[in-house]
Structures are given as C-alpha cells and as structure tokens.
Amino acid sequence: xxxxxxxxxxxxxxxxxxxxxxxxxxxxxxxxxxxxxxxxxxxxxxxxxxxxxxxxxxxxxxxxxxxxxxxxxxxxxxxxxxxxxxxxxxxxxxxxxxxxxxxxxxxxxxxxxxxxxxxxxxxxxxxxxxxxxxxxxxxxxxxxxxxxxxxxxxxxxxxxxxxxxxxxxxxxxxxxxxxxxxxxxxxxxxxxxxxxxxxxxxxxxxxxxxxxxxxxxxxxxxxxxxxxxxxxxxxxxxxxxxxxxxxxxxxxxxxxxxxxxxxxxxxxxxxxxxxxxxxxxxxxxxxxxxxxxxxxxxxxxxxxxxxxxxxxxxxxxxxxxxxxxxxxxxxxxxxxxxxxxxxxxxxxxxxxxxxxxxx
Amino acid sequence: xxxxxxxxxxxxxxxxxxxxxxxxxxxxxxxxxxxxxxxxxxxxxxxxxxxxxxxxxxxxxxxxxxxxxxxxxxxxxxxxxxxxxxxxxxxxxxxxxxxxxxxxxxxxxxxxxxxxxxxxxxxxxxxxxxxxxxxxxxxxxxxxxxxxxxxxxxxxxxxxxxxxxxxxxxxxxxxxxxxxxxxxxxxxxxxxxxxxxxxxxxxxxxxxxxxxxxxxxxxxxxxxxxxxxxxxxxxxxxxxxxxxxxxxxxxxxxxxxxxx
Numbered sequence: 001x002x003x004x005x006x007x008x009x010x011x012x013x014x015x016x017x018x019x020x021x022x023x024x025x026x027x028x029x030x031x032x033x034x035x036x037x038x039x040x041x042x043x044x045x046x047x048x049x050x051x052x053x054x055x056x057x058x059x060x061x062x063x064x065x066x067x068x069x070x071x072x073x074x075x076x077x078x079x080x081x082x083x084x085x086x087x088x089x090x091x092x093x094x095x096x097x098x099x100x101x102x103x104x105x106x107x108x109x110x111x112x113x114x115x116x117x118x119x120x121x122x123x124x125x126x127x128x129x130x131x132x133x134x135x136x137x138x139x140x141x142x143x144x145x146x147x148x149x150x151x152x153x154x155x156x157x158x159x160x161x162x163x164x165x166x167x168x169x170x171x172x173x174x175x176x177x178x179x180x181x182x183x184x185x186x187x188x189x190x191x192x193x194x195x196x197x198x199x200x201x202x203x204x205x206x207x208x209x210x211x212x213x214x215x216x217x218x219x220x221x222x223x224x225x226x227x228x229x230x231x232x233x234x235x236x237x238x239x240x241x242x243x244x245x246x247x248x249x250x251x252x253x254x255x256x257x258x259x260x261x262x263x264x265x266x267x268x269x270x271x272x273x274x275x276x277x278x279x280x281x282x283x284x285x286x287x288x289x290x291x292x293x294x295x296x297x298x299x300x301x302x303x304x305x306x307x308x309x310x311x312x313x314x315x316x317x318x319x320x321x322x323x324x325x326x327x328x329x330x331x332x333x334x335x336x337x338x339x340x341x342x343x344x345x346x347x348x349x350x351x352x353x354x355x356x357x358x359x
Numbered sequence: 360x361x362x363x364x365x366x367x368x369x370x371x372x373x374x375x376x377x378x379x380x381x382x383x384x385x386x387x388x389x390x391x392x393x394x395x396x397x398x399x400x401x402x403x404x405x406x407x408x409x410x411x412x413x414x415x416x417x418x419x420x421x422x423x424x425x426x427x428x429x430x431x432x433x434x435x436x437x438x439x440x441x442x443x444x445x446x447x448x449x450x451x452x453x454x455x456x457x458x459x460x461x462x463x464x465x466x467x468x469x470x471x472x473x474x475x476x477x478x479x480x481x482x483x484x485x486x487x488x489x490x491x492x493x494x495x496x497x498x499x500x501x502x503x504x505x506x507x508x509x510x511x512x513x514x515x516x517x518x519x520x521x522x523x524x525x526x527x528x529x530x531x532x533x534x535x536x537x538x539x540x541x542x543x544x545x546x547x548x549x550x551x552x553x554x555x556x557x558x559x560x561x562x563x564x565x566x567x568x569x570x571x572x573x574x575x576x577x578x579x580x581x582x583x584x585x586x587x588x589x590x591x592x593x594x595x596x597x598x599x600x601x602x603x604x605x606x607x608x609x610x611x612x613x614x615x616x617x618x619x
Contacts, residue, residue: 012464013515014517015519134424147480147481178497178538181496234427
C-alpha cells in the first residue's frame with residue numbers, strides 16, 4: 001500500500017527509503033486501541049451523570065498499565081498535564097507508547113525516569129510532531145534517545161497529529177490531510193498517499209490515533225467531567241474524545257448548574273471523561289491561561305540536569321531532581337509545597353489575569 | 360547609519376516582506392518579532408496566527424516567547440485549537456508561513472528534523488516538524504529564515520521536513536497533494552532570496568551593503584541564480600531599531616542573542 005501511489009519525494013534528500021524508520025518497514029497495526037475496541041469500550045461505559053472526582057493516585061492506579069498508549073494534552077509549555085505525569089512516574093509502567101503533537105516537560109520527565117529506572121518505567125515508541133522547550137532550548141533527553149536508537153518514532157506535523165486525534169474523536173479510521181506529502185515525513189510516519197476516489201489527485205491519509213489513556217489539565221470542570229478550556233484549546237477536546245479513557249485534572253471544580261448555564265462553553269462533554277481531580281497548578285512548571293504563566297527557572301533547572309546527563313552520562317543531578325521533586329513527594333501538593341511562595345506568586349502575576357469564565 | 364545586529368537585520372527584513380491586510384502564520388522567535396514590527400509600521404492590518412489556536416490577537420502583554428505562549432491568545436478574534444488554525448490554512452486563510460530551519464536547498468525545501476547519522480540514529484535530532492511542515496505545505500507563500508552558511512544552504516538536505524519546490528519539477532507540489540504555492544522569500548542577515556518562476560530555483564534578490572553576489576555565493580553550497588535587478592538590502596533606521604528593541608523584544612530574548 002505504502003508505495004502504490006507516491007509523490008516525487010524519493011529523488012530529493014539524502015534520506016534513503018526512510019533510513020529504516022519503523023513506518024517504512026512494518027505492516028500497519030494500531031499503536032493504541034482499534035476503532036472497534038475504542039467504540040466497544042465507550043458503548044460499555046455507564047453514561048450517568050455520576051461523581052467522577054477521585055485522587056490523582058487513584059486514577060493513575062486504575063488506568064495506567066504496561067504497554068498502553070498515553071496521549072499527552074496541552075501544547076509545549078501550555079497546559080501540560082504535569083501532575084498526572086509525576087504520578088505515572090511514581091507508579092511506573094513499561095513499554096509505553098506516547099502520543100502528542102508538541103510537548104516539552106511531560107515527555108522529558110518520562111524519558112528521564114526511563115534513563116534512571118528503566119525497569120520501572122520505559123517508553124517504547126512515540127507518535128509525535130515536536131518535542132522540545134521552544135525558547136528554552138532543545139529537549140536533551142529526546143536528542144539522547146534519538147542518537148542512541150532507544151525509541152521508535154512515528155513522525156508527523158502538528159496538524160497531522162491533531163488530525164489523527166480528530167479522526168479518532170470522529171470514530172473513523174483516518175483523515176485526508178494536505179501536508180506531509182512531498183516531504184520525507186511521508187517515509188517516517190504511517191500515513192499513506194492515495195489517489196482521491198473523486199478527483200484522482202494525490203491525497204495523504206493519516207491513521208487515527210485512539211490512545212488507551214488521555215491525560216489533560218483543563219481550566220475548569222464539573223464533577224461529572226464537563227470541561228471548560230480557556231486560552232488555546234490545543235488538541236485537548238480531540239484527545240479527550242479519542243482516548244479509551246481520559247483523566248482530567250482541573251484548576252477548579254465548578255458546579256453542574258454553572259456548566260448548564262453556558263453549555264456552549266463546554267469543550268469536552270462528561271461522557272468523554274472517566275476521572276476528575278481538582279488540582280491547583282497542575283501544569284506547573286508549564287502555564288495555565290487565566291491562572292499562571294510558565295516558570296522558566298524551574299524548567300531551566302530540570303533541563304540543565306537533563307543536559308548534563310546527555311553530555312556526560314552523569315546522572316547525579318537528574319537523580320537529585322527526581323528524588324527531591326517526584327519520588328520524595330506523595331502528592332502533587334507535596335511537590336508544590338516545596339516551591340517558594342514567591343515563585344507561585346511570580347507565575348500567577350506573569351499570567352496577567354487572562355480572562356476566564358468560572359461562574 | 361545606525362548600528363544593528365544580524366538578528367535585528369533579519370527581523371527588519373522579515374517585516375519588510377510582509378504586506379498589509381494579510382495573515383501570517385508564525386513560528387517562534389524572529390518571525391513573531393518581524394510580524395509585530397510590521398504591524399507597528401507599514402502593515403497595521405496584518406493578522407497573526409499562532410498554531411496553538413489564536414487568530415489575530417493583540418499582543419499587548421509583550422512578545423509571546425513561543426507560539427504556545429498563553430500571551431499569544433490575548434484579545435484574539437478567534438481562539439480554538441490546532442485543528443482549527445491548520446484547517447483555516449488548508450482552506451486558504453493564511454497568506455504567509457514564516458518558519459526557520461537547520462538546512463535549505465536550492466528549491467526551498469527545509470530540514471528541521473535531524474542532521475548527521477541516519478533517521479533512526481540521528482547524530483543531532485531537532486525537535487521535529489511541529490507546525491512547519493503543515494505551514495510550508497498550505498500557507499500560500501513560505502518565508503524561511505536561515506543563517507547564511509554553506510552548511511545550511513546545502514546541495515542535498517539530510518531530511519526534507521517542510522516542502523518547497525521538491526526536485527524543482529513543475530508537478531512536484533501538485534503530486535504532493537499540498538495547496539500553497541510554495542517558497543517565496545529566504546531571509547538572512549546578509550542577503551534576501553526569492554525563487555525563479557520558471558526553474559523554481561533560489562535567486563539572489565538583494566545583498567547587504569558592501570556585499571557582492573560573489574560574496575553571497577561563497578556562503579551557499581549550490582549555484583545561485585542572480586537577479587538581473589540585484590538590489591542592496593534596506594537597513595533598519597533608528598526608528599525601526601527603537602521599535603525592535605523597545606516594543607518588539609524588549610527583554611532581548613531573540614534579538615540580543617549572539618550569532619554562533
């Protein structure tokens with residue numbers, strides 16, 4: 001199928017037949033749930049407006065298993081689900097597949113845990129578009145993993161990954177998109193070029209991504225999982241609906257009556273959410289619009305520990321970070337309790353009071 | 360003439376290239392600064408798209424440090440998520456893609472995935488396509504910022520992340536299934552390039568003051584076409600530099616960097 005129809009890409013760069021990239025070699029299989037499995041899981045869920053509030057530990061214990069595909073919400077340093085990722089690192093899980101469009105601290109934290117304790121947590125493959133810190137720099141652990149061939153990649157554009165979650169949220173197998181074609185991206189992801197059955201023109205299809213578990217932090221949610229998102233939605237609504245199960249942390253729980261007053265503001269319906277946890281600063285050191293900006297200093301501290309490992313192989317600084325901030329904490333509040341008040345005040349002030357509707 | 364840094368020259372040139380009453384889909388850093396400068400000078404009707412979701416925000420809280428920065432959402436006209444802005448782009452709402460990269464070839468194809476080694480064991484892995492591949496495919500015109508060095512202006516890319524004119528053949532972009540018309544300008548601090556309509560090869564349009572076409576060619580690995588109407592690059596005035604330094608990037612996150 002891969003080579004029946006093609007753009008003219010193979011003539012252009014130094015890349016030879018995808019350089020052994022997974023996408024150019026293996027027959028297609030779903031890296032998370034199949035559409036049928038995801039549909040069946042949804043059909044079998046109770047749909048009542050029940051109280052889905054729980055603890056982060058309770059939700060992670062229930063839904064995180066070896067070998068699952070975990071989708072990470074947010075976009076780079078905006079609304080990353082950091083509180084949930086900390087708990088997953090404490091919990092441990094092997095042979096994970098990660099899926100996201102662009103992210104920073106979340107996959108880096110998971111990668112660092114894999115470097116330190118590979119028998120406790122490991123990433124087998126990643127479906128992504130971008131992994132880095134933007135203004136703060138490249139992601140050292142991602143660079144390390146790639147240089148040493150330690151993870152398999154399925155490599156798309158940001159729209160490609162968004163369309164893949166969207167396809168799953170639509171309950172379909174794939175979406176036609178207008179990118180990847182004519183770039184080496186065609187050779188390193190599992191999309192395929194086909195002829196449109198209507199015009200006969202070349203058309204690139206990306207396979208849906210049905211994660212086993214979606215991790216999100218949202219602005220506000222009621223106890224049933226109806227979510228409001230202010231600031232950029234990123235691809236959080238798509239991920240919530242695409243995933244077999246979705247855990248949502250929210251900066252604030254609001255009432256169902258409030259949700260029902262402005263139903264148009266609900267970006268994720270309760271049927272797409274399995275667990276809700278009210279957790280302040282759940283994206284820290286990332287940003288959450290309306291509440292706090294990202295903390296560049298904290299990210300720099302973690303990044304420099306990661307970079308030291310990449311450059312020297314020394315794990316001391318990295319281990320110290322995990323011991324202090326993750327394994328040395330039982331809850332995310334314990335972690336936040338280690339931060340100076342001045343830090344939390346600073347990032348709250350830097351948000352500048354972006355307007356959100358909570359009442 | 361005022362003293363300015365290479366980054367200030369790039370931002371100023373980027374601003375010059377953007378027309379009023381258009382939409383630019385920006386990458387992080389200099390594209391954002393160039394777009395803010397354009398809005399403050401000749402292009403008050405320029406709208407900006409950031410890929411996390413906002414269309415036409417008012418950047419009154421200062422320069423967003425990244426395209427995902429919550430400040431980029433401030434007073435936007437329309438704010439959803441990635442799917443929405445990329446779909447508007449497929450539909451023709453984005454006039455310019457404004458991106459950077461690690462390598463470019465004579466047909467304006469760009470690498471931002473890896474350098475050296477192989478894809479599965481990359482010596483230097485970059486963050487990846489991000490939005491760039493989709494922007495270069497479907498914004499109407501692509502503007503690319505690149506440092507003028509032979510190792511960046513290469514004969515063959517290590518990896519083609521963002522489509523340009525491919526192998527230069529007429530049907531390349533159509534066979535790729537993309538919608539935009541392709542590369543438009545390549546901006547460096549010492550030269551401004553465009554593309555020849557017939558051959559789709561890179562053309563030197565402007566060289567910095569005191570630089571000849573030969574000087575520029577020495578920094579490019581492939582053979583450049585030279586515009587018969589080769590011009591001198593305009594330099595930023597004191598007023599432009601004041602805007603860049605005090606309004607666009609007052610903390611110097613991007614403009615005050617040192618060129619490696």
